[in-house]
Amino acid sequence: MRGRQTQTDTSAALVLQAQEPSPLNTVAPIVSSYNDKIRPLLDAIDKLRDLKVTEEGIQLPTIVVVGDQSSGKSSVLESLAGISLPRGQGICTRVPLIMKLQHHSNPEPHLSLEYGGRVEDTNEVNISEDIINATNFIAGGGKEVSNTPLTLLVKKNGVPDLTMVDLPGITRVPAPGQPDNIYDQIKDIIMEYITPEESIILNVLSATVDFTTCESIRMSHSVDKHGERTLAVVTKADVLPEGLLEKVTSDDVNIGLGYVCVRNRIGDETNEEARAISDKLFQTHPLLSKIDKAIVGIPVLAQKLVQIQAASIARNLPEIVKKINDKLNACLSELNNMPKSLSTVAEAMTSFMQIIGASKESLKKILVRGEFEEYKDQKRMHCTARLVEMLSEYSDQLDKYDHSETKCQNFLMEEINILEEAKGIKLPNFVPRNAFLVILQGKVNEIKDLPIEFVERVWTYIEDVVISVLMKHSECYYQLQLSTRRAGHNLMAKMKEKSIKWMNEIVEMEKLTDYTCHPEYVSEWTRLMAGQTAFLSGLYGADHPSKITVCIGEVEVEGLRKYSHELVSQAFDLNMRMIAYWKVVLRRLVDSMALHLQLSVTNLVNKEIEKEIINELMGPNYGYGSGIERMLEESPSVAVKREKLVKSIKKLKDSKEVVSKIMDGIIP
Secondary structure (H helix, E strand, O other): OHHHHHHOHHHHHHHHHOOOOOOOOOOOOOOOOOOOOHHHHHHHHHHHHHOOHHHHOOOOOEEEEEEEOOOOHHHHHHHHHOOOOOOOOOOOOOOOEEEEEEOOOOOOOEEEEEEOOEEEEEOOOOHHHHHHHHHHHHHOOOOOOOOOOEEEEEEOOOOOOEEEEEOOOEOOOOOOOOOOOHHHHHHHHHHHHHOOOOEEEEEEEEOOOOHHHOHHHHHHHHHOOOOOOEEEEEEOOOOOOOOHHHHHHHOOOOOOOOEEEOOOOOOOOOHHHHHHHHHHHHHHOOOHHHOOHHHEOHHHHHHHHHHHHHHHHHHHHHHHHHHHHHHHHHHHHHHHHOOOOOOOHHHHHHHHHHHHHHHHHHHHHHHHHOOOHHHOOOHHHOHHHHHHHHHHHHHHHHHHOOOHHHHHHOOOHHHHHHHHHOOOOOOOOOOOHHHHHHHHHHHHHHHOHHHHHHHHHHHHHHHHHHHHHHHHHOOOOHHHHHHHHHHHHHHHHHHHHHHHHHHHHHHHHHHHOOOOOOHHHHHHHHHHHOOHHHHHHHHHOOOOOOEEEEOOEEEEOHHHOOOOHHHHHHHHHHHHHHHHHHHHHHHHHHHHHHHHHHHHHHHHHHHHHHHHHHHHHHOHHHOOOHHHHHOOOOOHHHHHHHHHHHHHHHHHHHHHHHHHHHHHHHOO
C-alpha cells in the first residue's frame, strides 16, 4: 500500500493543494468545491463508470453510502443534493442509486434519471415520484430489492462535485410484503460495493443508537477493520444530543476518516432554512455547541467528501491505468489467438487444409514416430509406448492360455485318443498328419477370441486418440468439428472391421495347415524329444512310478501303462511336436498383428484420414462441396466469445483514452 501511495504522490498533492479548506458561507447553498483539478478527475471516473469498465474486473474509487434502515441516509443525501428523495416506512431505496452531483453556474437545475437503457429528464418537483417509478421498473412494484443500479444526475448551482452510491437500508426483520431473506439480499448488495479497497464507506449512524450495535458498522468493519476508508455521518443530533460529544471523540468503533454530525431537514423546511437552523443549533445548544465546528454541518460533510473523493481518485488512478492496459493487452492477445473469422470459401478451404495438415502431423508424431512433446504430460497420448504395452499384454494372455495343470494330469491322453481314431493301413512309426491337425485346430479354437478382442481394444484406443487430435485442431470451427468427428468415427469403424477380418483369416490359416520354415521349430522339437527315452524307460521300467518329470513338469503316468509302447511313443512325439510348433503359432499371432497394426496406422495417418474427412465434408452429405461453406458459420460459443472480446476491447480502449487524457493533465 505504501508503494502505491508513493507512486501517486505528485497527482494526489496537486489535487489536495486545489482542495485547501476555505470558509463556508452558512447562508448560501453549499459552496461547491469545483475547480479545474477536481472536476476532470471526477468526470473521468464517471465516464469509466458509464462505460461499465467495472464489468472487466477494474474497480473504481466510489463513495458508498450505507446505514441501518431509518438511520437518516436519505435526509443526508437530500441535504447534499438539495432535492427531495423518496421517504416513508420500510425500505425506500430498493436499488443502488448512483447519485452524480455536479455544480454548474446555470441557475436552472438539470436533473435526469438513467435506467433500463433510457435517459429521462426530470425536475425538483417530480424527482421523488420519478425515482419511485424507475425503481419499480427495475425491482418491481413490491418491496423486493435489486442489484441493478439507477443513476441520478443532478446539475445544480452550489452542489458539491460528488458521485455517491446510495444502497438499501439494512433491515433484519422483514416487513409485510418483503421476502424472508431480505437481510441477506441487502447484505449481498452492500458487501459487493464496500469490499473493493477503492471504495470509501460513508456510514450513516443515528445519534439515537449505540454505534457499536449498528449492523452497518459491523459490515464495514468486516472489510475495513481499522476504518481507514470509513467516514461516519451522525444524524438526528438534535433528537438525542446527550453523550454525542463522547461518542464522536472516543471513537469506540474505529472510524478512521472521522465523524461529521448533522441535523437534517425536517418536514416542509427548505434546505436553506434547515441549514440555518442547523448552524444555530450547533452554535447555541448547551451540549452540541461543545462539538468542534470542524466536524459539524452539511457544508463540512460536503467538503470532506470532496477532499476524500479527490484524494482517492488521484491515489488509485495510476493503478486503474495499469489494470486497463493489462486487461486490454490480454483481450487483444486472446482475440488474436482465436481463428480468423472466415468470410470466403477460399479462406475456409485454406483453413481446412491447414487443420488437416496439422492433424496429420500430430498423428504422425504420436502414432508413427513416437514423438510426444506435444502431449508431454498426457501419457495416454504417448501412443507408440501404449501400443507396445498392449501388444505385450496380448502376448502374455496367449501364453497363459495353456491349461498346463490339466495337461500334467492327463498327459498324452488327448494324443492317444486321437491317434486311436486316426489309425489306418500304413507303415508303422509314422505320426499321422491329420492327428496333428486335429490337436492344432483344437488349440487354435481355444484362443481364437483373444486376437479379435485385442483388435477391438487397440482400435478403440486409436479411435480415442485420433478423435482427440482432430477435435483439438478443429476446436474453433464448430461445423468442421461435427464433420471431422463423424469422419473419424466412420474411418475407425472401417479400420477395425478390416483388421478383424484380417485377424479372422490369420486364425483360419493357422487351423488349415501346419507349416513353418523357422529352424527353431526343428531344434526345439529335437531338444524335447531327447527326453523320450528316459520317459519310456521310467514308464515301462520295473519301478512303475506314478509320476515322471518331463519338459512341462511332473506328469501322472499311471493310466498310460495299459497302452502299447509304440502308441505312447507316437503320442509323446505328437505332444513334443505340438509344443515346439505352438510357440511358432503364438509368435506369428503376435508378430503378424504388430506388423499389420503398424501398416494400418501408417496408412491411416498418411492417406485414409485425409481422404475420409474430405469425402465427409465435400461429399453428398453436404451437397458436394457445401460443407466447406458451412465452415463460414462460427460455433455459438466461439461467436459469443469473439463478440464479448470485441466489446471488451472497445470498452477498454475508450477507457484508456479517458484515463490517458486525465493523466496527461495531472502529472507534469
